[in-house]
Amino acid sequence: MxxxxxxxxxxxxxxxxxxxxxxxxxxxxxxxxxxxxEILIKPxxxxxREGWEEAFTEMHxxxxxxxxxxxxxxxxxxxxxx
Numbered sequence: 443m444x445x446x447x448x449x450x451x452x453x454x455x456x457x458x459x460x461x462x463x464x465x466x467x468x469x470x471x472x473x474x475x476x477x478x479x480e481i482l483i484k485p486x487x488x489x490x491r492e493g494w495e496e497a498f499t500e501m502h503x504x505x506x507x508x509x510x511x512x513x514x515x516x517x518x519x520x521x522x523x524x
Contacts, residue, residue, distance in 0.1 A: 458483075 447454050458468070471486040501507045 475482040
């Protein structure tokens with residue numbers, strides 16, 4: 443497939459056809475790589491909670507994982523009604 447390179451401000455870009463975007467499940471971001479005088483465009487698959495485990499582990503190491511309002515979660519400070 444041959445597509446045109448178009449001006450976008452001071453840069454240039456390409457328009458990726460809707461069918462290709464849908465086929466590759468490209469939403470907002472792509473990874474761009476230059477390899478042997480060629481441009482490789484790959485979809486970026488993000489997971490909603492990606493990196494959370496590492497961040498929480500780092501918080502624990504730094505002692506930054508204490509509850510901000512521990513008294514709110516103290517189950518003995520209020521009575522349950524059923």
